[in-house]
Amino acid sequence: MDCLAFLEQLQEEKNIKLDVIVTSPPYNINKSYTKYNDKRDINDYLNWLQNIAVKSLKVLKDDGSFFLNIGNTLKDPLVPFYIANRFTEVGYKIQNTIHWIKSISFEGQDIGKTNRLKENTSIGHFKPIMSKRFLSDLHEYIFHFTKNGDLVLDKMAIGVTYQDKTNIGRWKSATRDKRDRGNNWFIPYETIQEKRPHPAIFPKKIPYMCIKLHGIKENMIVYDPFMGIGSTALACIDLGVKYCGTEIDSNYIKIANENIKNVIDDI
């Protein structure tokens, strides 16, 4: 069903509130979805997303998180910020701005002494841009909105180990081999050999990391307004948390249900 209709319905259910909303909306870049028209007037598009922000605020817990993944467009690189601005205008605070890095290249000389990578190395996948003006776009934003901007997060749940182990004990905060990952998240796409079932999916590691960062709570509910083929649902199954999602395209829902069933059958 339509996410706005669902959010309105949820508002009627006074005793259900969401812990985490994690989603990637259409980017208004003319992607060939089978049902949704991804080429709208920019103001119409921004108003629509703003409306989702307004309605989501009413059904999100006071200590809830809304993670919004949105990519750049080369023609108007400010669109993600226009959207973030609309969210803040209606009451959200931007608590974190995360960069989803899809591909990265290291040069041997820039790699520290303690790192095992010694050679020039490129990792990840991206769609090259055949332009003399523009660099290929290898990242997207994940805006982390909260109601007050002061939500305590489970940073170590997605922490990383120290590269240089001598840091442990040397820094007061470094009592174990785990440190803050920071806001650059390298998450490569899985290579898809067969025909793509959907033109714009995100890796399930994105919702997985967002939910862990928010913190796993007993009986928590996660919602993805633009569920596509169910990546957020699959992340929730891995994490053992309850989820719900909305999607207007019955073909994508069918694939999402198949994906969910395959994972559950394997448990």
Ligand SMILES: C[S@@+](CC[C@H](N)C(=O)[O-])C[C@H]1O[C@@H](n2cnc3c(N)ncnc32)[C@H](O)[C@@H]1O
């Ligand atoms: C960027 S895709 C999300 C893909 C998803 N993250 C995944 O990994 O499968 C956006 C999805 O939103 C759906 N959509 C568009 N308008 C919608 C609406 N009003 N309510 C619910 N879903 C909608 C589209 O059909 C599309 O599948």
